[in-house]
Amino acid sequence: MFRSPERQQMKREPIVRFSRPETVTDSDTGEKKVIEKKYVAVAGVELEVYEGKEGSIFKDEDFADFSIDEASLDLLKRTAIAVKLNQPLLLEGETDIGKSKAFEYLAHMVNRRVYRLSVAGQTDVSEFVGKYVPNTEGTQKTFERILRNRQKLTQRSKEILDNVFEDKNRDSLNEDECKEIAQLEGLEFGEKVQWVWQDGLIVQAMTHGNKRGAWLYLDELGAAEPQIIVKLNRIFENQRRLEIAENGNRLVEGGGDFRIFASTNPPEYAGRLPFAPDFLRRFVYQKIGSLTPNQVQERLAFVWEGQKTDAAKLLKDTGVVESEPLSLKENPKLSKAIRECLGELFSQLRTMVKDGAIGRDQRQQFRYEMTDLFRIGDYLTAFGGDDPEKMLKEAVKFYFAGKLGADADRTKVMTAFDAVFKAKATGKKIQEARAPREKEVEPPGLSVARSEAERAIAELAAAELAAMEGKFSSESGELTIRVRELAAQLDANINHRFSEQGRLETVTIKPPELPPGLTQEHLDTVREALSGGKGFEERVLPTLDDLRNLDETYVGAMYPETQSEADKTRGLVSYRPSWWKDNADKALSASGQTFGAVYLRSIRKELEALGGSLVQLDTATKPSYTDGKQQYGTKEGTDPAADPLLSLFKEAFGSDANRFSHSWDDLETKLLPLAKRKIAEALKAKGLSKVDFEVILVPATLDNLEMTFNHPESSSTNTWEWTSTTLMDDSGNDTGRRLVVGYSGSGGAGYVDYVARGDSLGSLGARLAVVWKK
């Protein structure tokens, strides 16, 4: 799915940091405002970055030796899912696979404070929940010294302590008990000394940051004394509320950001007893395998040599979670299909556990519980919108297979799932349930673009298949595919997915993400104002990051140095002519840079200013050129009615005009202001909010990518197009030249050349873009 540039990036990089504008309501004034929120995505799981001061106490360099490898990414992903779904996570795995460090790294990335408690070796949990102490340092020490010398205490004091110890709802002495012991042991504190309650770390975690809550990490949970586990059970019974009996039945509420995690070594470790199933069910219990010899080497390679694991391999092994939410409530048919499948699977898995078919050799026993099914529902609600079938399988793997240590057992679970899924025809039912839903939620305005989009997708699919078959002349087929992925980012409103064999599997149309204040109505109004509702598809202008900063990998793929005969006739891929490497004219580069360097510098400059902006792009077909009378809209160019912008050009340049033969200066001074005025008036007439926009000629980068990949029919014409891209000299000054693109005779729509801004050529046309600045 290509929903947004960042989601595209998530398919290539295990950890992606990004921001996006979101509308929030001011809790005091009730006013809505748009703010830029930061996010981190771990294997596709998006988590918001907290921007308060009470966040992580660590610095990035504290994690300089943290290796993002197969094992650690798996831990990060599991933890991120638990954070996102607010489900308490218990990770069981060998010492030193990096459970604690991965957890801390995730917390640091999203700027969350962690409260860490190692429960091994604890004999009471007053440090966790809290305790009463005298309010001066001297008296506090005296009282604690007395409690430590238990053998010397009076019989009554011992009884009081024993009662607290045995009460599973109590962790420490209440105020009256403290006073009584002090009196029994002959302590004279005087009237100035008062008993005060000190919150323990768990209470601190629940109320951290002005009651927002922090992340609580219970380390080495399995190494705790049994009586401590009993006491902790009280804390887990209700994840968000804790009643402190010894502090006057005070009720502590965990804030919205409060999360609970725990880790433990396997019960095979000395001194470690398995958890009782009733305790285990409070957690999403996940069994993590040991590091394989290869994983050990992978980690050492990073720590010793700084050698990173290949991102593509990592994501292939770990998988990327799709983040689109899904409402089961609003999709009863879909919900039913999944319920039928899970109900049967649940029953089968419980029997398999009971009969010892799975988990037999596992010392940590467990049951599959209804809570597991509820959690699967949470998972699908959070992630299942794009591809519920895939997410259902992942959820079963996470919540059911994840409890099992042996590969063979996990395989049995997934085999059972596949069998039930097939027997219940769940996949077919899901597809049937989803088909009408997409129609219902289709946003206004996109229906106009639907037919064009579907055509574009069909052509894109054909081109994709051709690329897979090696018909492109790129120096590397793999690089070509990478560039095509980048091009797909432009397709903000077209989601499509290819199978591993390169077949087009699904096509859906969804709205692009809009800049602050911009609504679908704004976009529709632009279409109405300029072209009577036709054309103008939404695209996102790529950022330099998207295009790898125009490095050799990108340039090599987008503008290969040679072009095959097939590509010449298809006009699908441009190439770098030999003069790309020649020194540019002195007017362009006094320092003797090559033409290629000058082009890239100019493109880079424009993308620095506009990259990431939402663009409404005029996508009318470019005609073949013969005598200057041709119209945009069809390749033959004989049908004036086919050009939705023809009337605009006539209004700007006279009734005989069409899109050809204008200088850049004329377009800049006559056409673009006219278009901008028309849009502004239309927006005002509809009472729509004011959002900054510009009408420009299409940036060269966008034209190259768009016409090369999404509209190849515009590549096989003998015409050029002006772009907005200014050719800059060494000092960044306007050279008076503008990039022009296209022309099949020289390589297709991706081809780049330049023309002086005041010149006009018969075969040089123009295409508009409305840019909503990011």
Place this chain on the structure above:
Amino acid sequence: MSTFAPQLETFLRALAIDRGHLGLVVVNKDPKKLSLPGLTEGAVVVNLDAKSDVEAALAVLIDCAKQGEWMRLNLAGSTFPGRLYNQLRNISTMGHIQAGQVGPAGDVIELRWPKESKIIVVATQATIDKIQVPTFLHLFGPVVREE
């Protein structure tokens, strides 16, 4: 002791650059009598047994973090206070102290453990065997044993 001294020197060299900051010396007799070459003058010494004031030991630990000093912890008795273990675990895994309920105000103390500060725990095998923390030995990087 003469044959042990070279091993101790190697141990100290390893500990000085250890990422986990904690090392263990297993001795045959009273930990307090062990002489550590080149270190005894600078390190802050804490003797910990069943009757020791854990809060005082914790205060020393916090002070070592603030001052960037080495700490030597001589263990005796059969218990290892959970409150102190929690902080040693914090130091060994995250290089960080996070202690709650410190002082009469019950403050939460958060401190980075300095790279130059190290903790040497000295104990007999008999003492170690009595400690009821199954993961106690996971705390340590370098370990040296008196033959």
